[in-house]
Amino acid sequence: MVEKLRTIVISTFLLNTSELWKRLRVRKVGIIGCGAIGTVITKAVERGTVECDELILYDYNMEKAEKLKKSLHFPVTVVKSLEEMIKSRPLVIVEAASQQAVKDYVNKILAENIELIVMSVGALLDLDVKSKKIHVPSGAIGGLDAISSVALAGVDEIVLTSRKNPKALEMDNQEEKIVYEGAAEEAVRLFPRGMNVAATLALTTQPEKVKIISDPKVHRNVHEIRIKWKHGDTFLKFANDPHPENPKTSALAAWSAINLLKETSEKVSNKSMTT
Numbered sequence: 098m099v100e101k102l103r104t105i106v107i108s109t110f111l112l113n114t115s116e117l118w119k120r121l122r123v124r125k126v127g128i129i130g131c132g133a134i135g136t137v138i139t140k141a142v143e144r145g146t147v148e149c150d151e152l153i154l155y156d157y158n159m160e161k162a163e164k165l166k167k168s169l170h171f172p173v174t175v176v177k178s179l180e181e182m183i184k185s186r187p188l189v190i191v192e193a194a195s196q197q198a199v200k201d202y203v204n205k206i207l208a209e210n211i212e213l214i215v216m217s218v219g220a221l222l223d224l225d226v227k228s229k230k231i232h233v234p235s236g237a238i239g240g241l242d243a244i245s246s247v248a249l250a251g252v253d254e255i256v257l258t259s260r261k262n263p264k265a266l267e268m269d270n271q272e273e274k275i276v277y278e279g280a281a282e283e284a285v286r287l288f289p290r291g292m293n294v295a296a297t298l299a300l301t302t303q304p305e306k307v308k309i310i311s312d313p314k315v316h317r318n319v320h321e322i323r324i325k326w327k328h329g330d331t332f333l334k335f336a337n338d339p340h341p342e343n344p345k346t347s348a349l350a351a352w353s354a355i356n357l358l359k360e361t362s363e364k365v366s367n368k369s370m371t372t
């Protein structure tokens with residue numbers, strides 16, 4: 098009887114302390130870059146899509162971070178540097194800034210054991226960093242599970258064709274025009290802000306050919322991936338609405354980051370509960 102009573106008292110105590118710990122713990126998410134993607138992510142956090150109690154925002158253009166903070170009805174801290182963001186101990190940091198930002202910040206973030214979601218994937222093609230803490234969203238495409246499966250079996254040909262409105266490529270051609278045909282790495286180098294899809298694909302498997310078409314007739318960012326492989330043909334097509342303030346960026350890219358952030362923050366948050 099005494100033993101039973103003791104077990105009840107101990108379990109009630111443990112339950113209460115875990116509940117108390119849950120309430121005391123502030124789950125923070127850091128966002129580097131308060132542009133198109135950073136804004137869509139923070140709005141989703143505000144709506145409760147992601148487990149988060151406080152957002153930490155950093156943009157080297159402080160005005161953009163302050164403007165975004167003002168538009169949110171959610172606890173937000175704007176920081177002046179990456180170091181300040183790291184000091185605030187976010188569970189996850191999302192890079193939604195630029196390839197240069199990835200190059201400058203990745204090692205500092207990994208050294209602090211913080212999970213990092215990288216949007217500017219092109220930077221990873223040049224960097225020699227491997228870590229389970231780096232997470233890459235599928236971005237403006239999908240089906241990467243099928244692509245990596247067929248790559249294991251043996252691929253005969255992979256062609257990525259991206260068709261965009263000239264505005265999304267900073268061009269002003271009036272007729273359809275092929276602007277690039279060649280290797281994925283070169284496409285990423287020539288269009289660092291607009292060809293993240295080629296980089297994402299190159300990190301999964303090596304596309305044979307990347308073709309970029311500037312087409313005034315399309316108003317969506319259209320990516321087609323054709324694969325001929327050992328046991329069949331695969332065709333994937335994504336026609337994405339561009340972000341109204343940044344036509345280079347597709348809405349799907351921001352939502353893939355939100356999906357990955359949701360998964361990652363839940364995982365880290367549960368892990369920190371049990372350790």
Ligand SMILES: NC(=O)c1ccc[n+]([C@@H]2O[C@H](COP(=O)([O-])OP(=O)(O)OC[C@H]3O[C@@H](n4cnc5c(N)ncnc54)[C@H](O)[C@@H]3O)[C@@H](O)[C@H]2O)c1
Nearest residue numbers: 130132133134157193194195198216217236237293346350
């Ligand atoms: N993975 C994908 O499929 C995918 C799709 C679209 C865009 N992207 C990439 O994601 C990144 C963000 O895209 P976006 O549309 O939000 O861009 P954006 O230009 O709208 O916003 C970027 C913001 O980051 C800030 N910034 C840039 N460099 C910085 C740095 N070193 N430190 C701090 N702040 C910095 C800028 O001031 C700006 O406010 C870009 O690199 C873009 O190429 C990836």
